[in-house]
Amino acid sequence: MTQHSTEQTHGRHTRHVQRMRRIVVVGAGVAGLAAARELLRLAPGAEVVVLERDARVGGLIETESTQDGFLVEHGPDSLLTWKPLNMQVVRELELSAALVSGTGVPRATFVAQGSELVPMPDGLLGGIPSAAMPLFRSPLLSVGAKLRMTAEPFMPRKTTSDDESVASFVSRRFGREVLTRLVDPLVSGIYGAPAERLSAKASIPQLVELERAHGSIAWGMRKTRGQRTARKTDDPLVVSLAGGMSTLTDTLAATLGPRVRLQAEVTKIEHKQGGGFRLQVSGAHLDTDALIVASPAHVAAVLLADIDAELAHALSGIVHGPLNAISMAFHKRDVAHPMQGTGFIVPSNQERFTTACSWMSQKWPGRAPQDRVLLRSFVQAEGATDADLVQLALHDLRELMGIEAAPEWTRIKRRARGLPRYEVGHGQRAIAMRERVAAHGPLAMAGNVWNGVGIPDCMQSGMLAAAEVLRALDARG
Ligand SMILES: Cc1cc2nc3c(=O)[nH]c(=O)nc-3n(C[C@H](O)[C@H](O)[C@H](O)COP(=O)(O)OP(=O)(O)OC[C@H]3O[C@@H](n4cnc5c(N)ncnc54)[C@H](O)[C@@H]3O)c2cc1C
Known part of the structure; x- marks a missing residue:
């Protein structure tokens, strides 16, 4: 829903909430943060309180500036x-001038094949072939796989509307090799789960829609090219912020001022007599008329257990894959590889612990001093200690990039529960959960479980949640 339509639909609610209703965001x-900002936009008179467990805002978004000049x-x-x-x-927060789009290094991604890094061909959208010629020239696919790929427009359209796995979708349309060599490494790097486990409808909805509407991804892409290329062709597809991604959440939080309370962990949520909710926050009570729970789903499961055990059970069933990111600083002279790209991914058939590595100082300006290199490897190894993770990352960097030297320093960010996996059937389960949430009155959920895991998807889920609780408050009168 666009901001405009949100406002149109919910303009009436503004009047009620201006009678100083309290709305808490967890x-x-x-x-x-996006939910709270939208609440203030739609209902400027509401008392909005954001409760954050940590001593900083941002959650998964976290930038660190080191003393020796790395970001x-x-x-x-x-x-x-x-x-x-x-x-x-970005425009509304006046951050356009802070956008950065690259360092001049080609935006190529490499794929690990044995001890080589092979350039990933152009013409891939999220690992899915969208242009045939570059793929034909690539050594990543066998001749048989290339021929199979060209048959995609003639593959029968799926006749039922039920969900299937990403693996099933991709191999049905493009063949097994495109799945194992291109798509699986990308999606498993993001979700910490193989494509067999992930829902096609929830993880790659645009491609599922192309098949439904046009019978073929290739045909669909051709027919919708006009819409997709409405942007100028020299516009970058991805950008970052000069001061790092925390600039976004810090600036969002600044628009909310003292409404954001840090080190305020919510430990329990109950219905309040006469309507609304009672929260236990760091040992004290806080009553509220309406509530948006924007914590990770596994935390929401615990918090909402007293309110709706079935909902809590459904939320706790959403698996969050582990995600270990190891950032490493090297002297430039110690890196043998020319690094003409932004990093590499590792297909699951490669028997490595590294799933991907971003060459951060090649990707974005200002990430490392001139004579230094900043790399970030993602390593998956059950039961590994911090020291093990670093050793595993370095082992792969030695073999794939010829880095023999020890890093000048390392930073390890372990997340036992990283991003939620959208397993097959996720979309239907999410709809059922939202219906249960809505039955509890002015209560809504936001975050990366609902609309997609990307930052804009999360912001949108927050904005929709804001509109939902205002609607529920209005209905209650
Ligand atoms: C390594 C990595 C790389 C990524 N790369 C990209 C990318 O390049 N682009 C992109 O668009 N997306 C990317 N994502 C995805 C995106 O960053 C996340 O999905 C998004 O930031 C999640 O936001 P959120 O608000 O839903 O959840 P979170 O960021 O998890 O926020 C939840 C907040 O709730 C707080 N909280 C938890 N429990 C409580 C409690 N009991 N009381 C009060 N507060 C509580 C937490 O401290 C946290 O601040 C990436 C994610 C990761 C992990």
């Missing part, structure tokens, strides 16, 4: 420019 990640991202590092909400919020 969690100051980008979803919670380290522990979470996301990029904004997709073709997601309109990203650019809209």
Whole structure:
């Protein structure tokens, strides 16, 4: 829903909420902050309170400036420019001048094949073939796989509307090799789960829609090219912020001022007699007329257990894959690889612990001093200690990039529960959960479980949640 239509639909609610209703948002990640900002926009008279467990805002968005001149991202590092909400919020927060789009190094991604890094061909959208010629020239696919790929427009359209896995969708349309060599490494790097486990409808909805509407991805892409190329062709597809991604959440939080309370952990949520909710916050009570829960789903499951055990059970069933990011600083002279790109991914058939590595100082300006290099590897190894993770990352860097030297320093960000996995059937389960949430009155959920895991998806979920609680407050009168 656009901001405009949100306002049109909910303009009436503004009057009620201006009678100083309190609306609490739990969690100051980008979803919670966007929800609070939208509440203030739609209902300027409301008392909005954002409760954040940590001593900082941002949640998964976390930038660190080191004393020796590096800018380290522990979470996301990029904004997709073709997601309109990203650019809209950047403009509204007056951050356009802070956008950075690259370092002049080609934006190529490499794929690990044995001990080589092979350039990923152009013409891939999220690992899915969208242009045939560059793929034909690539050594990544066998001749048989290339021929199979060209048959995509003639593959029968799926006749039922039920969900299937990303693996099933991609191999049905493009063949098995495109799945294992191109798509699986990309999606498993993001979700910490193989494509077999992930819902096609929830993880790659645009492609599912192309098949439904046009019978073929290739035909669909051709027919919708006009819409997709409405942006200028020299516009970058991804951008970042000069001071790092925390600039976004810090600036969002600044618009909310003292409404954001840090180190305020919500430990319990109950219905309040006469309507609304009672929260236990760091040992004290806080009553509220309406509530938006924008914490991760596994936390929401615990918080909402007293209110709705079935909902809590459903929320706790959403698996969050582990995500270990190891940032490493090297002297430039110690890196043998020319690094003419932004990093590499590792297909699951490669028997490595590294799933991907971003060459952060190649990708964005200002990430490392001139004579230094900043790399970030993602390593998956059950039961590994911090020292193990670093050793595993270095082992792969040695073999793939010829880096023999020890890093000058390392920063390890371990997340036992990283991003939620959208497993097959996720969309239907999410709808059922939202219906249960709505039955509890002015209560809504926001965050990366609902509309997609990307930053704009999370912001949108927050904005929709704001509109939902205002609507529920209005209905209650
Ligand atoms: C390594 C990595 C790279 C990524 N890269 C990109 C990218 O490049 N581009 C992109 O668009 N997206 C990317 N993402 C995804 C995106 O960053 C996240 O999905 C998004 O930031 C999640 O926001 P959120 O508000 O839903 O959740 P969170 O950021 O998890 O925020 C939830 C907040 O709730 C707080 N909280 C938890 N429990 C409580 C409690 N009991 N009481 C009060 N507060 C509580 C937490 O402290 C946290 O601040 C990436 C994610 C990761 C991890």
